[in-house]
Amino acid sequence: MNTTPTPRIAIIGAGPGGLTCARILQQHGISATVYDHESGPEARDQGGTLDLHEDNGQIALREAGLLEEFFQLSRPEGQEMRQLDPAANIVFHHTPEEGERLKPEIDRGRLRELLLGSLKPGTMRWGHTLRSVESPAEGPRQLCFADGSTIEADLVIGADGAWSKVRCALSPATPQYSGVSFLEAWFHDVASQHPDIAELVGQGGAAAADGDRGLFAQRNSGDHIRVYVIQRVPADWITASGLTIEDTDGIRALLLDRYRDWSPRLRRLLTDNDGHYVDHPIHALPVPHTWEHNPTVTLLGDAAHLMPPLGVGVNLAMLDACELALALANSDTVDDAIHAYEKTMLPRSNEMQQLLDNGAEELLSTELPDFATEEEH
Template structure:
């Protein structure tokens, strides 16, 4: 008896989300001659700033880029010097300093926008359908699935891949789980033309990142390309703390006054990371999915990246998303049916993500800890 999962000789594959995971999956599928369509809610590739910088690791993110045929171009764009890191106390004393050795390439940095452009430019024209906000995934579990978008359009697919991030719409087709607030919130500040306009901050941060914490609050600063630095004030606060203080995200002076009080015992030099910024602050409450997050196998729908295993931002999210994307694409290439491909992919992905979820459960709290990370054991670096 034949199954209904291998519905067509050429399955219709729809990826929801044009982030690094979704685009990596599309790129690898296309390299193997498989047609795929990516749907994204943004109106175009330049609809918004893509955010800060990412470190792509040799044992996951770089594996995916190699399979995508883009690793050499990544190394051309990335910043090996961005692997420098400093850990300080609230007084500004350096507790740990890592300077990358010549040729070190375990986790070079690349701006999110640069990575996205690298992936987008590698795809066939028309692969990404912009302005497509998914409303629902309908149709029988065995397929075909019908994707309904908020603009009233629909399309059918034999495989739906949810690469649509923390608040995934695809996830609701196979899981009831929703992200929960971690109790820790980031407040982002930007610094432009740092070498000329903010030389002291440029010197404090160096070519990579600098972090400090006092047990209740923290700061994390990271250099981006183009002479920019992003700083994150990390606090254990209610998710609605700005409103609770009678403020709005547009009230830069009011938020600055609140932060100065919260960080009043910190060194004046570190406090400049939260007061000398160019422009407004951006509120980023940290959410995570329940641990572990799993779902009953579905023969036509699966998830990757944050849609599958949203965790605190501790340097693994994009790397796991791209490794997920690589393994899923290769599973589709190497199996005769979509159902078999999903089985093979989830057999590896779910245990890996469960292990990492457990490791990073409540990991946002670690960003406030005064203890040095495990890797910070050699002061000679």
């Protein structure tokens, strides 16, 4: 970038998208600071495993100079996928070939560690909860944080996820509940403590659905498995049932009744988990989601195009991050870079949003997931 002086770039959100953007910018000699509301990198569990695709997520890691390190950390065996019927019969099974790198798995936490470790010291600012983006559109922008502190930036990049505060500077859109909810359950030391579940799931993922209910089990590293109970329910279904998320026994009893016609082997995914459940109502942004160009603010990832969790979110976020960073490196001004980035990103994300509109319903389909369709292609 030939702009003088060097623009002050603030990235809000230390997820894969925000960190990838910061890393690629630094690879091109451009400084950026990442602000995140969490107190530090170990503040919370980062979630399950991700498959990074060769045509988007891996492109970003290659540009970041981290692709080979990713392959060393990833689990290619995690590409194994099984589709089951409610009787626990396998109706489709993909086993990855030796050396297959189409979309190897990596735990979210390990990916984050890889990206954080690649950044220059001083890049991260933990404990910064953004409250609002102020000042005129032409900038500089003032970022106001919950602790009362403020900073100025010439470019604000919203990589702050579904409930983005940066989005408010560009768009009034808010995520809407899809009508489908995930309930997450954890299984630890599965080889010794849950061997039947370990065998059922295999090295990757196993899915089953009957049109109204679904289950998706996913192997993580460290001998862990996460299971997602997928239901078409009101967002407040737990409290509406007279329960709280801490009432594990009560929720188990409710699930056993709802899945009473399913195989006892699959029902163990509902009941044998270690610890509490975690509630994840699935939200998505209106389709399509766009905004008028702004010379000092833009969005990437879920902040720009939150969609149902059908395997594309993190990959699109990292591709967004890559393209935005390269646009900033190759443009004369921040404004030119945003124009170039959004010219590609918005049509791509709108196309994918339309493709996945009401996609949460697909999670309950007896054709869930699209392993067989992908195999045919």
